[in-house]
Amino acid sequence: MKKVVFLFGLMIFLSQVMNSCGGKSDNPEPGPSGNTPTPLQWTKPAYFPDPVYDLSKNPLTVEGVELGRFLFYDGILSRTDKIGCGTCHQQVAAFTHHGHDVSHGVDDQLGTRNAPSVQNMAWNTSFFWDGGVHDMDMVPPVPIQNEVEMGERVGNVIEKLRKTPVAGAAKQVNYPKMFKAAFGTDEINADRMMKALSQFMMTIVSATSKYDYFLKGDASALTAQEKAGMTLFKQKCASCHSSELFTDFSFRNNGLIPNKINDQGRYAITLNEADRLKFKVPSLRNVGLTAPYMHDGRFTTLQEVLDHYANDQNSGKDSIYISPTLDPLLNVAGQKRGIALSNAEKQSIIAFLRTLNDDQLMNDKRFSDPGVGTSF
């Protein structure tokens, strides 16, 4: 700590030296009398692990988060000015695309994977189904520049943002003004844009479900069946869907039959044979709201999901696809492949999973479309 204080002092000293030797004073930070952005306190739920995202490099402010919310929902981020992040990450469906198995982008084009939930992003060690991206600030360019999602270039988005407000636009948004409020000057660049989006995404924390109230000491928050489901879940599911975030952030092959495009998942990132057909273990928070399921949205109900894991899906036929990378937990020697679950047990687990639905988050106006979005 002392070292940091020393270095900070050194930098202030040097910056003064610079000014004294005729350096042009173009310090972008506003002085104490200027309209400094208002710091926003971010607190993690006590029973969550420490966040992965480094807030010290992007301290949250009220104005930064608000800018991020507008950017998140504004279709201006896409080539057609119609598709915003919020188009495929809708609040009502825990920031997923309800009813869409694979992503649906510009000109009605289709992607190959299911839109994952934008919640509790602060704890993610990697992003997307294959974990290719490691830094939340690097997440937005992926859908923006994907030709079938938003089909735009980030450089072009920056140009469009600089030209706002657009005369005659239905919703007048003055981005130069909002960037100034958030960052002190009206300069719009990619660095600031991504940081504002990260600030907004940081604030989308799901920790107010019935299960959370139970965790915080309200024993009556869960019914007897939900509690039984919780016990079963801990025995049968929590080795992968671990911790209060309900994922261990690993990549696993859960025995799905490869789809028509033979999506190899994590292998495409690492080119490691051991990663074939592996996808990220998703968090199960709000899982009752994020149908359809799996990386390609092939299952429409939680019942189908559990039928798959129990290997009872195709009545008599193996649902668990055998391949060298199949997760060993689903292929225990001397047992039927999959996870042994009776029908009653499945119903209890589903009842428990629904207690992870966070209705408070779904209805929180702080995360809602400020009126710039398009959804379909």
Add this chain to the structure above:
Amino acid sequence: MKRTFSFLLPLSLAAVVSLFVLSCDDDDPGTTTPTENGKLRIAFSNKMGSKDLKLGTETYVNQAGEPFTVSKLNYFISNIKLIKTDGSNFVVPQDSSYFLIREANEASQLVTINNVPAGEYSGIEFTIGVDSLRSVSDISKRKGILDKDSGPTNEEAMYWDWNPGYIFLKLEGNSDSATSANGKFYYHIGGFGGLTEKTLNNIRTTKIDFGSQKAKVTDTAVPEIHLNADILRVFNGPTTLSIKANTSVMYSPISKNIADNYVSMFSLDQIDAN
């Protein structure tokens, strides 16, 4: 991610501190900046064998016997090191050592290195591509040509967002041998080795000895080193690359063979003393 930033932090602090220090050179007697502020230039000339590369119009034939035309050629050059005749080196400061050579942009083919210590240089070494450290650094440390979100790198799409990293070399064109619907072939070669685990590493360095020629840098003389880049080497080398067999190569194991082919594409043409 935390780990990455913890090792980048000292680097960024050093950069900030040095920035302030340099701005005060005139007043500071303790400075170590060399007094001889020379310059040199490197001119890249893209070839197809012995012929000048021309986009679109000219047809070339690779070792596999396939005729093709070229519509796009871009590659990154970075981490330049100049080798003196006395055996010592001048490493170009990293922040000033990234260039994107584009066949469609003549200005990009002439690279100027400033603040070169005076002396006689007999060789050059550089990376074809972008080093792994920059490939994982915070976006605020990727300015100029490394800015993946605006400017040429974004316009030319020399960056993969989904598996972050720069595309080191991009060669596209048309060929009757291509198996794609539109008759185009695509070679996008990248891969910096991975952040959390070891993955495809197509970073290559090349060293060119000037032989009997020397580049003499003085206060007034700005030598221009003319390098040829024989793009046919993408196809012809230890691996014979066939457009028919590999119409599109991006992030896949065979890209390693292509990087091993093109690593030897540079050679010295001549040095102008100027």
